[in-house]
Amino acid sequence: MDRFCPKCGAKGKNFIKNLCEKCFWEEKVSHIPNNLRVYLCRSCLSYLQGKRWIRIKKKDPSLAAIEGAIKEFQRNTKIPNDTKILKIECNTAEWNKSGLPKKMILDITFASEGASTSLKREASVEYATCNFCQSVADGKYEALVQIRGDEGQLSEEKRKTLESSIDKFYRTALKDRSDITEIKEKDGGIDIKFLTSSKARLFAKKLSEIMGADLKESAKLVGADRMTGKRHYRITISVKLPALEPGDIVSFKDRIFKVLGHHRGKLILEDMEDHKRRSIPQNVISDVAKIDKADIKRVTIGTRSQNSITILDLEEKRFLELPAEKISNELKEGDEGLLINLNGKEKVVRRQ
Ligand SMILES: [Zn+2]
Numbered sequence: 001m002d003r004f005c006p007k008c009g010a011k012g013k014n015f016i017k018n019l020c021e022k023c024f025w026e027e028k029v030s031h032i033p034n035n036l037r038v039y040l041c042r043s044c045l046s047y048l049q050g051k052r053w054i055r056i057k058k059k060d061p062s063l064a065a066i067e068g069a070i071k072e073f074q075r076n077t078k079i080p081n082d083t084k085i086l087k088i089e090c091n092t093a094e095w096n097k098s099g100l101p102k103k104m105i106l107d108i109t110f111a112s113e114g115a116s117t118s119l120k121r122e123a124s125v126e127y128a129t130c131n132f133c134q135s136v137a138d139g140k141y142e143a144l145v146q147i148r149g150d151e152g153q154l155s156e157e158k159r160k161t162l163e164s165s166i167d168k169f170y171r172t173a174l175k176d177r178s179d180i181t182e183i184k185e186k187d188g189g190i191d192i193k194f195l196t197s198s199k200a201r202l203f204a205k206k207l208s209e210i211m212g213a214d215l216k217e218s219a220k221l222v223g224a225d226r227m228t229g230k231r232h233y234r235i236t237i238s239v240k241l242p243a244l245e246p247g248d249i250v251s252f253k254d255r256i257f258k259v260l261g262h263h264r265g266k267l268i269l270e271d272m273e274d275h276k277r278r279s280i281p282q283n284v285i286s287d288v289a290k291i292d293k294a295d296i297k298r299v300t301i302g303t304r305s306q307n308s309i310t311i312l313d314l315e316e317k318r319f320l321e322l323p324a325e326k327i328s329n330e331l332k333e334g335d336e337g338l339l340i341n342l343n344g345k346e347k348v349v350r351r352q
């Protein structure tokens with residue numbers, strides 16, 4: 001007697017386990033829902049997964065719809081343990097009037113008991129506004145980061161360098177800039193609005209580590225929830241950038257240094273005589289003083305005679321005679337140096 005399928009009675013078919021191929025796969029995958037719904041944010045193309053909006057890297061509507069449809073399919077699909085998904089392909093099948101994806105077709109390949117089959121499912125794409133874009137549109141923010149210079153205003157140059165490096169800060173501190181709702185120039189500094197205070201704090205902390213900035217946080221009550229009584233605060237983090245910048249010439253413990261930069265909250269200095277580096281911790285940075293420009297003169301080293309050396313003041317075009325010990329040993333005749341007046345004591349160091 002011919003083998004027949006106990007479910008549908010079909011004869012002369014391929015059998016998997018006890019069932020004909022058709023009935024076997026029907027048992028495994030026919031329950032998988034059709035007509036999935038994918039929600040995309042019309043402004044940032046994030047897609048909704050459950051209750052969360054997921055940001056996509058590449059802002060391409062088709063890619064967003066594909067990723068959203070596949071994730072939605074995976075989230076909604078329960079398949080038996082002995083069945084695996086080998087492959088999911090997804091394509092846009094229809095576009096709406098604005099040229100955005102409207103209907104997606106998923107082509108899924110399953111494997112079970114050494115056999116495989118494929119199945120097509122549809123997903124329709126709906127457009128909405130994600131929480132983030134809605135908050136931006138409503139002008140909401142939890143935290144404001146105010147970046148200012150040592151004396152309030154940032155120099156034009158500093159602001160430019162800062163603006164160009166802000167992108168780097170996003171990447172290191174926040175991974176992406178999805179939490180920032182606004183960046184603008186304000187009172188000679190930069191104001192950045194953050195949707196959440198946690199991201200704002202992380203950003204400010206990173207900025208302080210890299211640039212040696214001082215942080216101050218304050219909170220302001222902006223309202224309370226009528227139902228729960230929960231109070232809502234908005235925080236402001238003032239980021240004061242340090243007065244010292246790379247290239248500045250400073251004194252510290254009666255020696256002359258050049259500022260190299262900041263690293264993890266420490267100030268990195270190079271001794272202008274022995275060229276050794278020192279890192280100055282936060283608590284003693286206030287002992288580092290910038291040497292006034294009026295106390296620094298460009299000079300050329302002249303001839304040495306016995307215990308003194310003649311130098312030429314390049315700004316005032318006059319010759320000076322200085323005791324040899326006031327001139328850094330590494331300077332030779334013809335070299336350019338800086339004559340620095342450090343609290344009444346003169347020293348000539350190499351100009352770097
Ligand atoms: Zn059958």
Ligand SMILES: [Zn+2]
Pocket residue numbers: 041042043044045046129130131132133134
């Ligand atoms: Zn959005």
